[in-house]
Amino acid sequence: MSRPSSPEGLATSSCPTADQVSAGNTVWVDIRALLPNTKEDLKLDFSEKVEESVISLLQQARDLLYGAESLCSGSARETCLQVSEIIIDYSWEKLNIGTWRDVEKDWRRVYSYGCLFKALCMCSEQGTIADTIRVCDMGLLMGASILDNILVRIINVLQKHLTYGKRSAEEDAKESQRKKIRNDHTTVPSIKSEEVIPRLHCPSLEHFRENYMIPQKPVILEGIVDHWPCMKKWSLDYLRQIAGCRTVPVEVGSRYTDEEWSQTLMMVNDFIDQYIVNKNSIGYLAQHQLFDQVIGRKYIRLYSPQESENLYPHETQILHNTSQVDVEDPNLVKFPKFERAAFQACILTPGQVLFIPVKYWHYVRSLDVSFSVSFWWL
Incomplete structure (x- = not known):
């Protein structure tokens, strides 16, 4: 895995055009206030697994x-x-040797300290700050918590100094074209009455538990998330404003069974611009799920665990909970039993919450630009 080691090597920032320090060197002043008062208070305690030469570099940056x-x-x-770059480069190699679970936590901490020192160098100079936020995010994603989660606190300060201008006419035109393309290719499937998932308005926890969770029966819950602020506040523009410059892990591709499917780290703005896609494979989880629809609509099918044989799960262990069938365009010559698989379906709209019982196969296709929030539990 290659590491973006400098601002020039990072993904091109698509943050707002007025992404600049708001006044003088106030960013550095505010960030400096988050650090320990003396270098003795910024302790660099590591086990013997971290070489003395690396500790010496950390001490040099601190000094x-x-x-x-x-x-x-x-x-x-x-x-x-x-x-800082040397520290980051060396520790990055340590993070990418072997499996992630075998990486020593001390090396994750070294990586975070490297990102911290680099971010401090970058924000001590007036100019754009999107790349500084990305450096901190890399420390959070790949490293470990240091100095009372200082990287999070630095990001909070940096975001306060971001100013957001209006999107340009060209950007608005591109966004409109993307929406048109998505809408032109969207078909809304019809749902037979016998396939409809039942709805329930504001049930008591006891009623839901006894009648749906324990017997493992899907249901759409209505009126239970109307009070959520996101139901009124969330939009693409809002997400760009609060998180557009943040770096997050992203799954890229329409199905995770496709060869081109991959995982990457990218800015939220870049994800919105490039990869608002339908994730339309079918699989199940070994947990209960509440699927909360916030923006847009989704077409969802549910198949009970009893239909597993008719869904042709992959034979490999890693994909045993994923069907080989293209649900809305099945190859019935190759998968003849799929035609017999009974299912329930719905078009989930904003404010509705779908309860998906454990091991229920579920297929999801976005009908609009849409966002959902999921909760899982055993």
Whole structure:
């Protein structure tokens, strides 16, 4: 796995055009206030698994940070930045040797410290801050918590200094074209009365538990999330504003059984611009699920565990909970028993919550640009 090691090597920022420090060096002043008062308070305690040479580099970066020569001066900043890059590069290699569960937590902490020192070097200089946020996010995603989760607190400060301008006419035109393309290719399936998933308005917890959760029967719950702020606030523009410059793990592809399916790290803005796609494979989870629809509509089919044989699960262990069948365009020559598989279906709209019992096969296709929130439990 290659590592984006410098701002120039990162994905091109699609953050708002006025993504700049709001006034003077106030960003550095606010960030500096988050750090321990002295370098002795910024402890670098690691086990013997971390080489002395790496600890020496960490100490050097710390000394530059607290040295008599401020990081706001060119020479100290450049030296600290170079040292931070070496720390990040070396620890990145440690993170990507073997399986993730075998990575020593100390190496994750080293990586986070490297990201911290690099971010401090970057925000000590006036200019754009989207790349600084990305460095902190990489430390959060790949590293471990350090200094009372300081990377999160730094991001909170940086986001306060972001100013957001209006989208350009060209950007608006591109977004409108993307919506048109999606809508032109969307078909709304008809649902027979015998296939409809029942609805229930604001049931008591006892009623839901006894009549649906324990007997494992799907149901659409209505009126239980109307009070959520997201039901009124969420939109593409809102998500761009609060999280557009954040780096998140993303699954790219329409089905995770396809060869081109992959996972990557990218900015929320880039995801919205490039990969608002339908995830339309069918599979099941070993947990109960509440599927809460917030924006747009989704077409959903549910198949009970008793239909598993008719759904032709993959034979490999890693995909044993995923069907080989293209649900809305099945190959009945290859999968003849699929035609016998009974299912329930719905078009889930904003404010509705679908209860999916454990091991129920579920197929989901977006009918609009849509966002959902899911909760799982055993």
